[in-house]
Amino acid sequence: MKNIKIVATGKYVPDKIVTNDDLSKVVDTTDEWIFSRTGIKERRQATIENTLDLAYLAANDCIKNVNYSVDDIDLIVVATITQEDKTPSVANLVSGKLGIKREIMTFDINAACTGFVYALEVASSLLSSGNYKSALVIGSEKLTNVLDYEDRNTCVLFGDGAGAVIIEKTIEPNQANFINRSRPDMNEVLTVGKFIHMDGKKVYQFAVEVLSKSIKEILETNQLTIDDVDVIISHQANLRIIKSVANSLEIPLEKFILNIEKYGNTSAASIPILLSEYNNNQKSRVLMVGFGGGFTYGAAIMNL
């Protein structure tokens, strides 16, 4: 348990909307197939922005939302699998774009769609070490760069966007807890080389299993019930996956907030985008849960 709190949230999604009907002109698919199998109606596509721009614009939104002074940030962690260059890191470039003058710690994390939950735990642990006071944690993805528009199995599922949070230490106790793990026996099931490749059925089964397990475990570890949590913010990959988890844990679907219809799967960006859309500056306890390539999975309980 760490005394860490979310003090600001923000997001950025590109303007260009790509509907299911638009994609049906590119690959052999239909709005009916995509919506009924996934819950996705449309997704965003970055035309001029790259992963760095998306990250910067989400960070800027987060900072502006609470008038945060960038000079207070002394750690930046970006979760992404779509960075343009191997180095410098997106986090390092974001610090420059934000105009941060001090020399602070910056790095990226790769844990695919679980990246944001991993980044939250890593940043929280660094804050707890006492060496840092304020961390900007970002999930940013330009997935349309790694989509094969001849593969209808994958190109209909993903979109671009970014979300960000600022976290700080708090004197209130029992604020945050995490579980983050990976499995080494499913490396081939979802890969991103030049393009995303995946075995959709295996991903689906894995997702339902680990999302259910993670929600149960993090509640039990914190001696909480689902009623102690205001909302579940799950990685947005497929509405059917979320319905199946809700069903197996006997949690009302209303407890899960959703935006998959608008953005599709934005990998490491999906949880912070959703968090930002949920945040209305009311106190609340959120349970975040994700899964992704690797395979990785994780959950976090934090307070807003």
Ligand code: ACO
């Ligand atoms: N339009 C029309 N038909 C399609 C499309 C499409 N876009 N894509 C696949 N099909 C076809 C298939 O070719 C198959 O045809 P066939 O029976 O003639 O071979 C048929 O539809 C049925 O395919 P299924 O795989 O049985 O469809 P399913 O109901 O399993 O749904 C889906 C596929 C949506 C991919 C599902 O398996 C899924 O959501 N899996 C999880 C995916 C996921 O979450 N990925 C990302 C997670 S990790 C991360 O976020 C990076």
